[in-house]
Amino acid sequence: MRLRVRLLGLSISTVAVIVTVLFILHIDSLGQNWLAQALERNNVAGKNIISEIAGHISDRTVDAPAMSPEETKKNWNRILAADTDLADLLVQQAAVRSGVIVEINILNEDGKVVVSSIPSRQGQNAPVRESLQALESSDFVNRVKAIGFSRTDYETRVPMGIPDQDKPVFEVQLLVSPILLRDKILPDLRSTAVASLFALLAAVVLAGVSANLALRPVKRIGKAIDTITTGRPLGLSYPARDRDDREIAAVEYKLGLLGQQMQGARRDADQMRSAIGTLARGVAHEIKNPLNAIALRLETLRMKIADEVPEAEGEIDMVSNEVHRLDKVVRTFLDLNRPLELDITTFDPAELAAGVIEIMRPAASQAKVELEITGPAKPFTVQGDRGLIEQGLLNIVNNAIQALGGSAAGLVRTVVSLVQNNCEIAVSDNGPGMSESVRDRIFEPYFTTKDSGSGIGLAVTKRAMDLHHGNIRVDSAPGTGTTMILSFPVRRA
Ligand SMILES: Nc1ncnc2c1ncn2[C@@H]1O[C@H](COP(=O)(O)OP(=O)(O)OP(=O)(O)O)[C@@H](O)[C@H]1O
Ligand SMILES: [Mg+2]
Structure with a gap:
C-alpha cells in the first residue's frame, strides 16, 4: 500500500473511532437524562392519581366507626369497582402526559387490573413489563440497547396502602414507551450526527493535507536520488534556513x-x-x-x-x-573492443538475412542442417551499421547450426519482421536447448560450453544490439530447442 494511503487511513480511522465513541456516549447521556426525567414524571403522576383516588374514596365512604384494615381494604375495593369516573381520570392523565405515558392501570393485591386507561384491560392480569427504575440503574450496554432498539414498554409502580400495613392495597402502574423516547431524542441525535460527519470530513481534508506535508521531504529526497543516479550534480545547501526542515x-x-x-x-x-x-x-x-x-x-x-x-x-x-x-x-x-564508430547506412534487413543464410549454407549442409528463411509481409528498411548487424546475425545462425550438428532432421528457421517500429530477426532451431544455468551466462564474453568455442559470438551480437539501442531475447529450455530474437529500432534517434 502506498505510504500516503496508509497515513490517510490511519488518521481517518483514528478520528472515526473517536467520533463514534463520543457519539455513543452522547446517546447514552441523552438516554440517561431522559430516563431520570421519565421516572420523576411517573412518580409525580402516580402520586397525583393516588391522591385523586383517596379523594374519591373519602367522598364515597359514609361516616362510620373506625374499620379494621381488612374492612378498609374491602371498602376501598368496593368503591373503586363502582367508580366510573376513575377510568376517565386515568385516560385524561395519560392524555396530559402523552408522549411519555402510554397506559395507566390501577392494580389490586392480586395483580389484577381494577381500573385502566384502556377499557379492555379491566379485570385482566396486569401486563408484565420491565421496570424503568431497573433500566436506569443497569449498565451502559443495556441502556444503549433499550433506548436504541427496544420496542416493549417499561413500567413504574407507585403503591397506595393503609398506614402500618406492609402490603399496599393498590398499585398505580404507569407504562412508558421507548419508541416515544427515541422520537424525543432523535432531533438532538441528528444534529450530533451532522456534527460528527463534519468532524469526519474535516479529518479527511486535514489528513490529506498533512500526509502531503509529511511526504514532501521524502519526495524531495527521491528527486535528489534521481539527480544523482542520472549523474547530474546536486546543489549542496546546508545548514537549512528553515528550522523544521x-x-x-x-x-x-x-x-x-x-x-x-x-x-x-x-x-x-x-x-x-x-x-x-x-x-x-x-x-x-x-x-x-x-x-x-x-x-x-x-x-x-x-x-x-x-x-x-x-x-x-x-x-x-x-x-x-x-x-x-x-x-x-x-x-x-x-x-x-573496437572503438564505437558506427558506419550507419539504410538497408533492407530481409536482404541482409538472406545473405547471411547464403554464407552459412556450406557449413549447414556439412552438418546436415536445413536452413529456412521467411521475409516480412511488407518490405522495409532500417538504419544501422550493416556490418555489425550481419556479424551479430551470423553468430546466432552459426550457434544454431552448431547446436544441431549430428542430430537428425535439424532445422534452422530465420524470420524477419517489423514489430511496432522495431526490426525483429528471430532464429529458431530444434536443437537440444539450454539449461537455465547456461542460459544465464551466454552473453558473458569468453563463456562457452564447446571444446573449440571461444565464447565471443553472443557477446559480439549483444554489443551490436546495444549499439543499435536494441536487445536480444532468448527463449530456450532443454529439449525444446532455442529461439534467439534480435530486435532494434528501424530508425536511429
Ligand atoms: N542455439 C543454441 N542452442 C544451444 N546452446 C546455445 C545456442 N546458442 C548459444 N548456445 C550456448 O551459448 C554459449 C555461448 O555462445 P557463444 O556464441 O557466445 O560462444 P560459442 O558459440 O561457444 O563460441 P564462439 O565464440 O565460437 O561463438 C555456447 O557455448 C552454447 O552453450
Ligand atoms: Mg557461437
Whole structure:
C-alpha cells in the first residue's frame, strides 16, 4: 500500500473511532437524562392519581366507626369497582402526559387490573413489563440497547396502602414507551450526527493535507536520488534556513556528498576503462603483428624442410594450429573492443538475412542442417551499421547450426519482421536447448560450453544490439530447442 494511503487511513480511522465513541456516549447521556426525567414524571403522576383516588374514596365512604384494615381494604375495593369516573381520570392523565405515558392501570393485591386507561384491560392480569427504575440503574450496554432498539414498554409502580400495613392495597402502574423516547431524542441525535460527519470530513481534508506535508521531504529526497543516479550534480545547501526542515536538509546534504563521490568514482571508472581498453588494444596489436610474421615464417619453414625432415611436418602443424588459435583470440578481442564508430547506412534487413543464410549454407549442409528463411509481409528498411548487424546475425545462425550438428532432421528457421517500429530477426532451431544455468551466462564474453568455442559470438551480437539501442531475447529450455530474437529500432534517434 502506498505510504500516503496508509497515513490517510490511519488518521481517518483514528478520528472515526473517536467520533463514534463520543457519539455513543452522547446517546447514552441523552438516554440517561431522559430516563431520570421519565421516572420523576411517573412518580409525580402516580402520586397525583393516588391522591385523586383517596379523594374519591373519602367522598364515597359514609361516616362510620373506625374499620379494621381488612374492612378498609374491602371498602376501598368496593368503591373503586363502582367508580366510573376513575377510568376517565386515568385516560385524561395519560392524555396530559402523552408522549411519555402510554397506559395507566390501577392494580389490586392480586395483580389484577381494577381500573385502566384502556377499557379492555379491566379485570385482566396486569401486563408484565420491565421496570424503568431497573433500566436506569443497569449498565451502559443495556441502556444503549433499550433506548436504541427496544420496542416493549417499561413500567413504574407507585403503591397506595393503609398506614402500618406492609402490603399496599393498590398499585398505580404507569407504562412508558421507548419508541416515544427515541422520537424525543432523535432531533438532538441528528444534529450530533451532522456534527460528527463534519468532524469526519474535516479529518479527511486535514489528513490529506498533512500526509502531503509529511511526504514532501521524502519526495524531495527521491528527486535528489534521481539527480544523482542520472549523474547530474546536486546543489549542496546546508545548514537549512528553515528550522523544521533541518533533519531533511542534513539528509539531502549527505546525499549531495554521496552524489559527488559517485560522480568522481564514475569518472575514475570511465578513465580507467578507456585506459585499460587502449592498453589492451595496444598489446593485442603488438601480439598480432608478430603472430602474422610467425605464421608466414612457419609456412616458409615447412616448405624448406619438408623434403629433408618429413617427421617435422607434424610438429609444424601443431605450432601452426596454436598460432592460428592465438590469432583468432586476438582478432575477436580487437573486434569486441573496437572503438564505437558506427558506419550507419539504410538497408533492407530481409536482404541482409538472406545473405547471411547464403554464407552459412556450406557449413549447414556439412552438418546436415536445413536452413529456412521467411521475409516480412511488407518490405522495409532500417538504419544501422550493416556490418555489425550481419556479424551479430551470423553468430546466432552459426550457434544454431552448431547446436544441431549430428542430430537428425535439424532445422534452422530465420524470420524477419517489423514489430511496432522495431526490426525483429528471430532464429529458431530444434536443437537440444539450454539449461537455465547456461542460459544465464551466454552473453558473458569468453563463456562457452564447446571444446573449440571461444565464447565471443553472443557477446559480439549483444554489443551490436546495444549499439543499435536494441536487445536480444532468448527463449530456450532443454529439449525444446532455442529461439534467439534480435530486435532494434528501424530508425536511429
Ligand atoms: N542455439 C543454441 N542452442 C544451444 N546452446 C546455445 C545456442 N546458442 C548459444 N548456445 C550456448 O551459448 C554459449 C555461448 O555462445 P557463444 O556464441 O557466445 O560462444 P560459442 O558459440 O561457444 O563460441 P564462439 O565464440 O565460437 O561463438 C555456447 O557455448 C552454447 O552453450
Ligand atoms: Mg557461437
